[in-house]
Amino acid sequence: MRTVCGLARAVQVLVSRGRGAPAAGAAVSPLTGGRRPLLTDRLGEQRRGGARLDQVDGTTCGSAVLVALSAWADPAEVAHLDGETGAVAAGAGAGVAAGFGARWDARQKQVHAESTRFWPRALGTSPWGMTRWLREHAPAAGPYRVRLVDDASAADVAAVVVEVEAALSSGRPVPLLVGAFVPRHYCMALSRHDGTWRVYEPTSAQVRAVDPALIARRALRPLLGFDHLHAVLLPE
Template sequence: MADYLFVRQTDGYTCGPTVALVASAALDPAYGATVTDAAGEQHRIHAAANRLWPRKLGTTPWGVAAAISAHTEALGVRYTWRLFRKDLGAVLAAVESDWPVAMLIGATIPRHWVLIVGHEGGALRCFNPSRGEATTVTVTDAQTRRLDTLGFPRAFAVVLPGHTLN
């Protein structure tokens, strides 16, 4: 995963596609090896994920889930989204099993996507595409709306592996 944590979003609307790109490249190394133009790939993902949604409004949770799932279905896993809950059991289990989890954060409205890429000792390692780097926040901070170090205080939704395909 560390190989892709340097990628930065190209504009104020591509945080979701950037998170999907980083997660997909980590989970599907063959895909990651084909990405030679990260900016172009962000815009391609954004267009594909937002066929009916205005791009200036960012990327929906179902759009991020579909973009990541395009690279995990071969692994037998489909990503899904749900509203953020204080019980982070499923999020922690996914990250501890090397499945990154996208998290939509904001203040009064959802505004920005980050990617949870690790968990250790009550701390979440989160890739922030606006900075192109990882930041650490505590699980307690996520549960109590104190995520300001990520740019916004509150989590609204998560996109995580949820369906096993048989």
């Protein structure tokens, strides 16, 4: 049985067939500039300033992913969370002040409000709200687009795995939208190691090793909380 996004993707493919869509896995340009990421791709719990980097409540998984993605691309985001003033200090751990956890939680709530202007906040953030927020508030991350996934189609799953891995190979994180019949939860693929994806899961604040073969088997639940991949946000 197809998911909601799987049905939408199947229709999308039928409508677009023959239009000469770009080949899956086209090269993705790496971003230039300094890096001062909030997350690492080290397996296990992610912490900073004495705080777990988890989502602040049940509706802010997308917001946690957006803040982490913004911080990956823009050192000023991390400087704000660290409580720094003036110039950004050198080094990933410099300037981390007391109160990081409160700033991390407040920033998620702010991003949630900004990314759900046209969407009920109780439902979390739509994937189009995610890409709009990145475009308007995190230009350093580069534009992203929504790519729906039909995980009942082996061909579509194979294509999206190639597309995600092309982005990861260029150092570009990829937000993942997972769920049951309907989409429910955001995570973010950070990198690829030994055939698995290192994925940040914001409920647990952990980075986990996810075998992309689990997508076709519809068996992501033990690692990401839900079995089905509904969509990915791909860098343009």
